[in-house]
Amino acid sequence: MAIIIDQNTNVIVQGATGNQGRFHMRQMLAYGTKIVGGISPGKGGLEVDGVKIYDTVFAAMEDHRVDASCLFIPAPLAKDAAFEAIEAGVKVLVIITEHIPLHDEMEIIRLARLKGATVIGPNTFGVVSSGKCKIGIPPNQFFVPGPVGVVARSGTLTYEIVGNLTVGGIGQSTVVGLGGDRVVGLSFVDVLQRFEKDQETKAVVLVGEIGGNQEEEASLFIKKMTKPVVAYIAGKSAPPGKRMGHAGAIIERGRGTFEGKVTALKEAGAAVATLPFEVPALIKDRMGL
């Protein structure tokens, strides 16, 4: 068990022959991900690192069952590629691309909802069911199997926290990056619901940041959860109105403040770490380890 993806997930890589796509496809293969094809219009028939390249998603699906797609497509073309995968019937899209126009993101997510597809991202590091399947760009060595589910808005901070967990002897069931943009496919609540149902997951780490009201909405769900939750929120020191790197990290008009999120999470019963390296100790404490 794990959530969203597992050892049986068949994956295609859209944009497999580009720099990023090629590098990360090799890393995913090294992690053990079952990649059944790469998509690169005009390059059908080639083979890259042992993976057959197809011109279109539809072509790959004539040869294989495809469960998920990982998109390394330049921002201006990302909407078209995502539409193609959804229309072809792929049910999980992991969109790594950053800087996709907001309006395109709304359309991608609208189509995904119509067709019953799950979108992770855009602007995500991806999703890893540790030891089973990695779709995305995180460094392989830090992700080992275990009982803790991790859901986060930003990438490197998650590596930091997952790295700390792994060093502390705590593996992960699934690690999900929601994506840093204002409009993304999944919310904290969507993922928490899946973790609550997942038998392998015994506790959850939530890595949030200032801006928006996702953490506040998550708090309402955490109240009802049977599994312990440990949270860390980045951006305590960020001044209002300044964009900190990606659209997620901005405080607008007093909403989405650090204090508001921490209070909501604590009231819901979550433990909140002041600094990232405190997360493993809090998890051990909450799990009774």
Added chain:
Amino acid sequence: MKLYEYMGKNLLSSYGISVPRGKMAATPGDASSAASEIGSEVVIKSQILSGKRGKGGGILFASTPEEAGVAAARILGGSIQGLTVESVLVEEKINIEREFYLAVTVDGSAKKPVIIASSSGGMDIEEVPDEEIIKYHIDVFLGLQPYAAREITRRLGLTGPLAREMQNMLPLLYRIFREKDAELVEINPLVISGDRLIAADAKVTIDDDGLFRQQGLPRVEERTEAEQKAHALGLSYVQLEGNIAVMANGAGITMGTLDIIQHYGGSPSNFLDAGGGTGMEATAKALEILLSTNPKVILINIFGGITRCDDVANALIKVKNEREIPVPVVIRLVGTNEEIGVKILQENGFEAYKMMHEAAAKAVELAGQQ
């Protein structure tokens, strides 16, 4: 990218939404002749990228061209909320019977466009009670259909010719939002003047990621010089007030680094997200940007996934060999090629930390000693 009020109004007007007659002026003389051209009482509005201009003395009224010149002289060159006023918009003063609020933006949690409307306009929408605000979500595949415009108009309580005005205006507003890759198109106040609806203000924000296909729109630069330099290198940089310069790789970890500095009583001078996979050249240039802001200490926090630790170490040595680094540099370096990177640093007299909080504590201590 935020647009100035006059740019926003030009945009509204080009789609057929009524705005007051007005003209831009950069000198008191220009303002005076603009007022005489308009030929009525006027309002002089400072053009800065911030709200709350009225409270800051950035909006003045004048009944004659002479008064308009005097008013413009008072505003021009002055500073409102830290922003220098370089131009004013001189507009006809309109007769205000009622003020509405009207906007279209993106609701991140619904993942849809949303029309926000209220008959309590003229103030910060955050201060209007929830029950007086209409939120109408739009299906991005359907767009704003006539029935939706009729329903929003009904909820606003408008009837007669004003209702027709509103029903005509809503689809225009939504078209601007969609066609211009806008994050926000806000009219506050939307003024009832006789049987007309007039946009007395305009706040338009364009999605930076959509700018590549918005060649027709003007460009507004709001960033500092250091922020622009970083942007050109593909780095994300924000100027802050403190004295510890920070570089890390990734927005979340960079914010986390700032938080830890503050936790130990220090004060960061910037946010610099060097991103993932930044090569040696860009890293060296990022360091140059940090040095140009004259910090007391530089703190580098790298958790290398795609980013290689040896690249970061080599970048630091490159900069050190090319120029004097007059301030202490504290480095936390772990991840891909960590051993090689740490060895390079040690050979060149730098100490590398393994934990980010240890490095942050050291940086704060050094900043306190300087």
